[in-house]
Amino acid sequence: MNNRVVEDALLQQSAVAPTKKTVQMPIGVPGYTLTEESREVPVTEPPVWPINKDLKYVGQSVERYDGQAKVSGRARYTSDVQLPGMLYAKFVNAPMPHAKVVSIDTSAAEKYPGVRGVHVIQHVLGNAVLRNPALDAVKYPVVRYAGQPVAAVAATTPAAAEEAAALVKVRYEAIPFVVDEIKARATDAPKVFPGAADEEGSAGGGGGPSDVRQTGNIHGPSIHRHGEIAQGFKDADVVVEGRYVTQVQTHSALETHGVVADWKPELLTVWASTQGTASVREELAGFFKIPLTQVRVITEFMGGGFGAKFGAGNPGVVAAALSNKTGAPVRLMLDREEEHLSVGNRPSSDQTLRIGAKQDGTITAIHLVAYGTAGCGTGAGCSGPASNLYKTAALHTEESDVFINAGPASAMRAPGHPQGAFALEQTIDELAVKLNMEPIDLRDKTDEHPVRRVERQVVRDSDLWKSRNPVAGASQGPVKRGVGMAQSVWYRFVSMSSSAEVRIYKDGSLEVLSAVQDIGSGVKTVMAQILAEQFGVPPAQIAVKVGDTHYPEGPNSGGSMTTLSLTPAVRDAAWQASQMFLSDIAPALGTTSDDLVLVDGEVRSRSGKFAPISFRRAAAKMATSQIAVQAKRIPDYDPKKYLTYGGIDVAEVEVDTELGRIHVRRVLSVHDCGRPMNPAQVISQINGGIIQGISYTLLENRLLDPIYGLMVNPDLEQYKIIGAREIPDIDVRLVEAYIGQSSTDASGIGEAAGVVSIGAAIGNAVYNAIGVRIRQTPMTPAVVLAALRAPAPGKELA
């Protein structure tokens, strides 16, 4: 295809539907199932890339683009931003879990030396919202959890802000509360909301359905079914059932939520620790009723989000309001306690799961009844794995949110899936025991996903799996070894709000820009790799500019969307820019553009019309100072195909039966994410998912005092997170799985990466080690010892 076609197509794009072309694309897993399929794609699309081994930069473990900045301390995070005249803000937080705010007296705080402004919160964000707001007819937002922000103070030093915040006098009228999610289900429990309340779904996956009934604190059930569930169980030869309980986990990103807001008359500039610069801009513009053009959001670096950092939230809105009021930039970063209490968590679950199957392993019925609490928000649903992993004749899921007086949940890495898989994959394991089948064979029977079939083969062939003793509890001595596996599933979500601009400058330098933020998953590096591949220059020579809403729109980084949404736009822009570039310089080189190729940092003539010249020298022949092309994500080539991906985790554990301690020794993690754009970075994310998942399964727990409703461990000491000594040897096997969906054919990995399945893999490994199934997280010594003391089936739950 020559560049005239491209230009014509570009010109016609808005007026006429672009013409299609048919291309052959690699499909399947190299070494196992690789084949080709044809796709109808717009003519503007670049040529199909071959599989990774035939590419030079894409698919290679190219050095992280901002690695040098991060290891040297130069990387500037929101909490590092210091502007001239900047003020420091501190929240005043509610000290009790449920209360009406009667009055707020800010006079003493306002007079405190150094104080420049006090803001009283009129609209609190994050909590579920009453369908009938009149039920809350009070002057200030009702306090629904301890730690809910009520007001904020901005002062010239952090200390002055903190001291002045303590001087804000708030009169509360306490309301009966409930923080125990079992008690909250009782009809006579104190009600968190006086009527039905909903939290809308958000970009990052938080929130839940709003079209369900509410009875007391029970929001739901949300019911999904296909087939006849009663018939399904009638048709079953065996039925397994268990109750699984998982705890609330907090995201505990190392950089807390926060912003620096600088509100000038013409522009509100906000540095935000966010997973979505666009989401912050939208919420601020909407909240303050100003045009999007008057809000600029910048995220140069951000210190971890894991799903909790979307939108401006209370810190963003309050900092902007204080900046507006004081006329000065305002930094509002949460402290560690606030981070635990008020900006999200992974909801708990209390699942009763029942599965029926034929003797040959055919599943006839899956029935899940799940409760969970997202505090004073919603989003505790966890039926994803039960609904999407295995073929069943009948499926019935009922999920309810249980309101309690605790901070609202938010999306957290594969929302609902670690919980759901913990129950499902242990139940499947139990079913395999009952059917006297190998766990892998049972899944081969019921899981039709072509890539997981390959992944199971990788597991089957692994030394770790071969070392598994199929007899549970067989090892001698007090420390028992076990191996278990579990599968995960995640979905292909595409954000169409994904654009990039590629610029070629006359000095030969290359640049790519997008508002997308790099939250540590490495999208900057991948963007550089794509330009490198397209222009034939090393990635280190590409300038990548992201994390600024002044650049073309970028996707929010949630739901494993970033790489798969953005990279096709980057590639399309790069390819189109390269074609323009070649037509621009061709006359000066005495040829036509279709005679030119870009390779190894040079421009070469296919016909040998001239000796190769460097890209830099060729760029000097450009007619103008720069060529810039912006491209927008086009829909997936065949959006009906291959909607899910996932993987398998295998865990080897040692259970010290005298101490009740579980140590995960080794993990084999086999995962697919379409075309892995940068394997080293993908492996980093999978390591991270595994490690976070182990921490969740064995240690982490948000503990609320049952009598006072306050979190007793809002720190990083008694809120226990896995450390260096507990890290297993992790063997990640990336499965390249081509799916023919875009010009890069990338998928995402953040959610599927280990975190979904590792908990169940540990549960199954523990069962293999000790012959007792632990159906509760975190699996602390107290829980394990209790299970060992009372190993009767179904009675392990403490």
Add this chain to the structure above:
Amino acid sequence: MNRFAIADCTSVDAALSQLKDGAVVKAGGVDLLDRMKDGIEQPEKLVNIRNISGLRGIHETDQGLTIGPLTTLAEISDHPLIRSHYQILSDACGHAATPHIRNMATVGGNLLQRVQCWYYRSSDFQCIRKGKDLCFAFEGLNQYHAIMEYATCPSVAPSSAAVALLGLNASVELSAAKRGKRTVGIRELYVVPDANPTKFTVIEPDDLLTAIVIPKPAAGTRSAYQKYGEKESFDWAIADAGVVLEMDGGICRRAVITMGAASPVVRRATQAEAALAGKPITEETARAAGQVAVQGAQPLSMNSYKLDLFPVAVYRTILYAAGQRDRDPGAAG
């Protein structure tokens, strides 16, 4: 953290002269700053003893060891003499807190740190140890709390060094401008909450801890300390054991077994000690001693699992002390 004045002192006499009007001693500052940042203490004046060089160092004497209270946990755990002859102390100091804290925290500060009970450590709860009436742990969350001797407050003894020093029959030297010097045994250093819930130690506001004195162990002594947590990387003990064995050939002439995480102040498990006296150290005798280590314990609502853990911690540490077992790879710190 509240605003404070600080008197930086370079001699013991200078420091003693400053200990008045509510001034609080700061050494490494780890636990003090922690409490101040948590808002549970707001001293207006600190007396900084960190730069008093005479309070630092490990000295061998005819009677044993004298350790300056400003000696850091890392210095103690790495000291060749302590490693070879006082392993229990090396173990305890070498596995307390985190490596970086061990570089900063002093042994004196470790002995005098306050309890870690989350109710005590939260400014949201005004508990009996802060001069109010209530203990929130009895009816609240008490999974990490005491199983013995807790009538008033079930927080547990936080200092690993104290568990080791009790095992070594150590004492501390206290100095005050008015009273001069006095010596107090490690166990006597601590005030049980039943006697006085707000006192913690016998140290008066004008006292300075000026030395830790450890008698020379009898010939043939072997010792060790281990603590267990929910984590291996930095965790507070849910069970721990200090073991000192005076061996006479293959026979244990005398044993001292100490624990921290079972009770509000460090304690000796005398029944376990008696179970070992005069016996060879074997897995069987070690386990038998472990079984009686927490005899009479009464768990709270959420910590009955500790009844299983302590016997294990004790028997494994006995075997470790006796050289029959390596340090437990699953031990914390």
Add this chain to the structure above:
Amino acid sequence: MSDPSESRPAEGKNDSATAADSGRTGISRRGFLKGAGLTAAGTALLDGVQAFSSEAPGASTHGVTELGPGPVPVRLHVNGAEHTVQIEPRTTLAEALRMHLGMTGTKVVCDRGVCSGCTFWLDKMPVNSCMTLAIDAVGHNVTTIEGISSEGEIHPLQAAFVKHDAMQCGFCTPGMVMSCAALLERNPHPSEHDVRHAISGNLCRCGTYPKIFAATLDVAGVTRNA
């Protein structure tokens, strides 16, 4: 927060609601006024004296130097250069570095000494700057993440972190680098066990540990797959 015991309704009972004033107990108004008075006087007094430093102990009498509670000039030796900062005695070294010297590479995460994100070297020893008062760093060599490179060349460990992709969000990375580099200073050939123990107080939420082990061992001449 106020003492909840004074105002709590019993859970599950519809007791009549009670009212309570809030206000953190940390700072009393009286304490503040007293402190503010001292601040003004203290500043005026100390403006004329030398910075608090090991060589010039300022207002020292009989082995006692009284400082604060207001801001005092303090001389710090950071990354080979002398800096004098005007700070209150309660200022931690992390705050002094980040807010007064603009060295924001040192990160504050837990602010309680349990995550080691704020690791710096006091002389050659890795410690937590969030739990170190800035005045306690006087007379010592302070080395931060900004100071371990020499003459524009990054430290071999920093290069190894990049090579092994031993980072994701990067927020723990400066603390990890400082901790692992300190280990290599005192033990050029550590085992993996040594590395794990040396960073057992360093928290990473993204889960980069396996590659941190590999990077550190690589500098020590050991190959590890991660």
